[in-house]
Every structure is written in C-alpha cells, then in structure tokens.
Amino acid sequence: MTVQRFLPLDLTAATTLLCDADGTLFPSEEPAYAASADVTNRFLAGLGAERAFAPEELQRMTNGKNFRAAAAQLATGYGRQLTRADLDGWVTEEKDVVTAHLRTVLRPDPAVQGPLERLSDRFALAAVTSSASSRLAACLEVTGLAALFDADRRFSAEDSLAKPTSKPDPAVYLHAGATLGVSPAEAVAVEDSVNGALSAVAAGYPTIGILQFVPGADRRERTEALREAGVAAVVESWADAERLLC
Structure with a gap:
C-alpha cells in the first residue's frame, strides 16, 4: 500500500465518503x-x-x-x-x-469501480464537485459509476448552491454536509486537486489526497501541495484508499 500520512485519521464515527469527481473518480480533467x-x-x-x-x-x-x-x-x-x-x-x-x-x-475503469463498489458496503457515497450537475451525471453514466452515487447525493458548486461558486470556496462541502446531515466526524473527503483539498479542509472534513489520475511526473509536487493544503494522507490509487479506509 502506497500511503503517506500527515495527520491522524479517525474513522470511528465515519459513515460517509465525500468524493470529488473530475480527476478523482475519472480522468476527465x-x-x-x-x-x-x-x-x-x-x-x-x-x-x-x-x-x-x-x-x-x-x-x-x-x-x-x-x-x-x-x-x-x-x-x-x-x-x-x-x-x-x-x-x-x-x-x-x-x-x-x-x-x-x-x-x-471516458470509459469504465475497474481500478476505480471495484474499490468504490466495495467501499459502498462500508460508506454512503456522495459526489461533491465544482462542475455542473449535467456534466457530473454524464461522466458518472459513461464510467459506470452512476448507480453508486444517487441523484440526491450529488452536489455541484455550479448548480446546487443559491449562488454558484467553485472550490476552493468550502460552500459546496458545507452544503453537502448540511443536506446529508453529516458532521466532519462522520465523513471523509477524497480530492485530487489542491483547490479541492482546500475546499474540503476549510469545511472541516478530514481529507485524503488521491493521485490515481495525476501524471507520474507531477506526483511528488502534487503530494507536497496536498500536504500543505491540510490533507490527512495521500494515496496513489483507489485500491490504496480502500485499504486505508477499511
């Protein structure tokens, strides 16, 4: 397992996984x-x-x-x-x-789909993205992940808020948490980008940085930037995330 830990990650009360979409669930960026x-x-x-x-x-x-x-x-x-x-x-x-x-x-990716399906047995999954809801829905559909993210568990900084915004503003994470009724002790965020990590951390959620779709040449720099953004750990893949979380 390739995991770099930076902060304690207490999963005792965690029931929900808040997943960024672009660059995290699929290589769309x-x-x-x-x-x-x-x-x-x-x-x-x-x-x-x-x-x-x-x-x-x-x-x-x-x-x-x-x-x-x-x-x-x-x-x-x-x-x-x-x-x-x-x-x-x-x-x-x-x-x-x-x-x-x-x-x-975009196509289905067993390296994402398999770990997420198993994680869904342990956590309720939600998508928290800066992208538009229609773009998120299309990407989930063609990657075979739509069934894992119910429509009422998809949150868009473009469409779900009274005033559209974007990460690193924490508004979309705060909205997702309030709508789902989960506190920072009850959820963990997964993000690939620095702006995404800043958004989740500012909302109070312990955050895992993931490098699944980050080019190899950029991974060392991204890891350091994610650490500076306040993530609890950085993992190389969804398989590593699964082992860390379960």
Missing part, C-alpha cells in the same frame, strides 16, 4: 481542458488576449476550479468585470461542449 480550450480562448480574445493558450496552460492556471470561477479570474486579470448574463452564456456554451466530448472519451 485533461480531455475537459482540451475541449474547453477553444471556448476559453474565444472568451479570452474578447477580453483582449493577444495569444491563444494551450489546454495545459489553462489547466495549470485554473486546476480545481469550474469554468465560471476560471472565467471570472481570467477577466479580472485583464481588468474586466463580466455581467452575470454574459458569464452565464459562456458557462453554458463551455459546459455543453465539454460534456459532449467527455461522453465520447
């Missing part, structure tokens, strides 16, 4: 940024950007945030403020483009 790049670059051109950005650059700039938060961040960098209507239009276009692409590239 790279294909999502590839599909999003055209929309994002057209958006940036309208702000006055003098060049287009590669998907890898956009991912480094905004990893762990949804398009709404990333677009607002990028607009601020160009000294612009967007109206809610303008931002909503871009968010809808990006969501539709990315969701359609992810439906064509």
Whole structure:
C-alpha cells in the first residue's frame, strides 16, 4: 500500500465518503481542458488576449476550479468585470461542449469501480464537485459509476448552491454536509486537486489526497501541495484508499 500520512485519521464515527469527481473518480480533467480550450480562448480574445493558450496552460492556471470561477479570474486579470448574463452564456456554451466530448472519451475503469463498489458496503457515497450537475451525471453514466452515487447525493458548486461558486470556496462541502446531515466526524473527503483539498479542509472534513489520475511526473509536487493544503494522507490509487479506509 502506497500511503503517506500527515495527520491522524479517525474513522470511528465515519459513515460517509465525500468524493470529488473530475480527476478523482475519472480522468476527465485533461480531455475537459482540451475541449474547453477553444471556448476559453474565444472568451479570452474578447477580453483582449493577444495569444491563444494551450489546454495545459489553462489547466495549470485554473486546476480545481469550474469554468465560471476560471472565467471570472481570467477577466479580472485583464481588468474586466463580466455581467452575470454574459458569464452565464459562456458557462453554458463551455459546459455543453465539454460534456459532449467527455461522453465520447471516458470509459469504465475497474481500478476505480471495484474499490468504490466495495467501499459502498462500508460508506454512503456522495459526489461533491465544482462542475455542473449535467456534466457530473454524464461522466458518472459513461464510467459506470452512476448507480453508486444517487441523484440526491450529488452536489455541484455550479448548480446546487443559491449562488454558484467553485472550490476552493468550502460552500459546496458545507452544503453537502448540511443536506446529508453529516458532521466532519462522520465523513471523509477524497480530492485530487489542491483547490479541492482546500475546499474540503476549510469545511472541516478530514481529507485524503488521491493521485490515481495525476501524471507520474507531477506526483511528488502534487503530494507536497496536498500536504500543505491540510490533507490527512495521500494515496496513489483507489485500491490504496480502500485499504486505508477499511
């Protein structure tokens, strides 16, 4: 088992596993940024950007945030403020483009599905994501994980909150915990990104960092960044997460 522990992890009262989605349950981040790049670059051109950005650059700039938060961040960098209507239009276009692409590239992964099915015997599973609910539903469907995450146990920072936000804001985790009726002692979060870990930790949930879909060359740096974000442990895979949690 490849696990790095940083903080105590008390599972005595834990009943619920709060799982990030993109990059944690399925390898959607790279294909999502590839599909999003055209929309994002057209958006940036309208702000006055003098060049287009590669998907890898956009991912480094905004990893762990949804398009709404990333677009607002990028607009601020160009000294612009967007109206809610303008931002909503871009968010809808990006969501539709990315969701359609992810439906064509994601597949079931036994290395995720098997451990999660066994973990579901011990924990109630919930998905907590910055992405839109429709994108989450599509990804869960094509990866064969939909049956493990009931519709009323899926929480989106884009759609589940009165005011859309994104990780690292803890709002989506606070909302998920309140809706499910679980305290930090009763749930554990699993996150791959630093912004995601910051969100879960700020909400008070003990958090496990997972490297299942993090490229090998980036794992040492990601591990250190997750440790600094406050995670209790970092695991290499869902198989390691299963052994740690059970």
